[in-house]
Amino acid sequence: MRLEVDDLKKVFGRPESLSDKPNMYCPGCGHGLAHRLVAEAVDALGLKDRCIGVASVGCSVFADDYFDFDFVQAAHGRAPAVATGIKRSKPDSIVFTHQGDGDLASIGAAEMLHSANRGEMITVIFVNNAIYGMTGGQMAPTTLVGMKTSTSKLGRDPKVAGYPVRVCELLKDLEGVAYLERVAVNTPAHVIKAAKAVRKAFEVQDEGLGFSLVEILSQCPTGWGRLPKDAVDWVDDNMVPYYPLGVFRDVTAKEQK
C-alpha cells in the first residue's frame, strides 16, 4: 500500500509555543521536558498570545530562546517579583516563571514565598534537580542528605548544611496558593502526570484563582555525574522517597467538595 502525503495525519510534533531553536541542555536533562510541557499546555489552552515567560538564572537562563512568545530574563531568584510586576501591570496576561532550585529555594526564597503568600496570579515552574547545574554542580538547598556535590565533597551533612528544603510542603498552608503539585519527568507515566499538572496550573491562573506552582523533580546527569539512564533511576530511588509526588493544594478540589 502506498500512502499519499494527504493521507498523513500529524500525531506528534513541535508545539506551536516552542521555538525551533535547538536547546543547549545536556542529554537527559529535565529542563527541556519541562519547557515542552509548558508549551503544550499553553497551546492546548489557547494562551499563547497572552503568555509572558520569565526566565531565571541557571541552566535555563536562555529559556527565552526556546519559546515562541514574549519573554523576559530576570535576576537570580527574582523571577516571581518580576512576574508580579508584569501581572499587576498587565492583568490580562498569563505569566509564568521557570526556575531552578538554587534560584527558587535559596537566593529567591523570599520572592517565592511572598509572591505565593500574596496569591499572585502567576504560575511557577520549579525544576528541582537537587543541585546547582549551571555553576558546576555545587550543593543546592534541595541536595539530599549524604549527596556528594562540589561543595559537599563528603556528602551533605545536615549538621553543617541543614536538611533539603521541601518547597511544596512549605507553601501548602498559604492561603494565597491555589494549586501545588510535585511531579517527575523520569518515566513516560510520570511525564503524562506532569503534563496534566502543568496544564492545571495554567488553568488555575487563567481562572484567577491564585498562585500556582508545579515542582518538577528533574534529572541532572551532568551535575550528578551519572549516565542519563542511571539519572532516571536515581530520581525514583533517591528523590521520590524524600520528595513525595502528588497534589499538595488544590482550591478547585475544595470547591467541589
Add this chain to the structure above:
Amino acid sequence: MPEDRVLMKGNEAIGEAAIRAGCTFYAGYPITPQNELTEYMSYHMPKAGRAFVQAESEVAAINMVYGAAATGARAMTSSSGPGISLKQEGVSYMCGAELPCFYANIVRGGPGLGNIAPAQSDYFQATRGGGHGDYRVIVLAPSTVQELFDITMLGFELADKYRNPAMILGDGILGQMREPIVLREPVEYDPGTKGAWSLGNSAGREKHMITSVRLAPGTLEKHNMKLFRKYKEIAEKEQRYELTAVDDAEVIIIAYGTSARVAKSAVAAARESGDIRLGIIRLITLWPYPADIIREYADKGARFLVVEMSLGQMYEDALLSVAGKTDVSLLAHTGGGLPAEEEIIETAKKVRASDGPVEVFPEAAE
C-alpha cells in the same frame, strides 16, 4: 490659596507627581525618612486604578519594577540609603536591558544603618551607577518641595526618552518638609514607541525578548558601546543647574539639594551685609554633572567652594570639571550634620583670604 496651590510634604509631592506623570506601578518597602511616599502611594495608586505593592524587600520591589517596566508601564520605587543599596541589583539589570524606571533615594546618614538624619553621602553610589557593570543612571537633585514635584514628572520623561533608570537624590529634610506648591496638570501618558519592545498581547507579531544576558563573544562589548553612546548624548544634552549672583562673585559656591538651600540663604545674607560677594551654581542634575558651566567660570578665573553633606564626594566632580584651571575649596559635613549660613560665609571669606584651596571639615569646626 488658588485651587492648584496646596501645602504638601516633600515625600507626598513625589507621589502625587508620579501619579500625574502616568505612573501605573509602584512597589516599595518601608524605611525612614521616605515612609510618607510609600504610604501616599498605598492609598492614592489604587484609588487612581493603578497598582501598588508593598514588597517583601527592596530587592523584590525593584525587580517588580523591572517586570512592570518590561510591559511598557511607567513604574517606580523609592527608598533610603540601606534600601537603595539593595535595589542596585535591579537598577543594573534595568540599565543592561534598557528599561526605564524612576526611583527616589531620600538619603539618610550612613554608612551601615547610620542614622535617619538628612545626608548627601550616597552621592558616589548615585552618580557612579552604584551596582555592577558599565552603566549610568540619570540623577536629579531637587532643593524645594515644588522642585521635588516638577523633577519627578521630568524624571519619568527622561527615563522613557533614554530607556534608562532616572532617580531623585533627595534627603530627609526635603522629604519631610512641608511647602506650598503648584500642582502641574496630569500628563496623558503616551507609551510612544514602547510597543516595539514591550511585553504582552503578542498576537500577530514577532515575540519580544527583554534581557541583559549577552554571552556570545563580542555582543556585550557592542551593547555596552551602544549604552555608552547614549550616556554621552545624555551628558551633552541634559546638564541642568541654576545660577544665582555668579557674575561678580568673589567666590562661587557649588552645591545641591539641602546644602544648596542653606548656601542660597548665605549668598543673600552676605550680599546684604556686604561681607563678601558670593554666588552659587546650584546643581540640578548630578549625573550628568554640570561640568560645562563650571568649566566656563573656571576659564574666567572664578574661585569655587563646594558645600556638601558628605566628605568630599561631589568635590571630586568639581575638581574634575575645573581641571586644575583654578582652585576649588570644600566645606563638608557628614553623618547628618548640616552646614550653617554663617559657617558658609566664614569659609568663603577664608577662601578669599587664601592663595589656594581651603578644606573645612566638622572636626575643624569644633
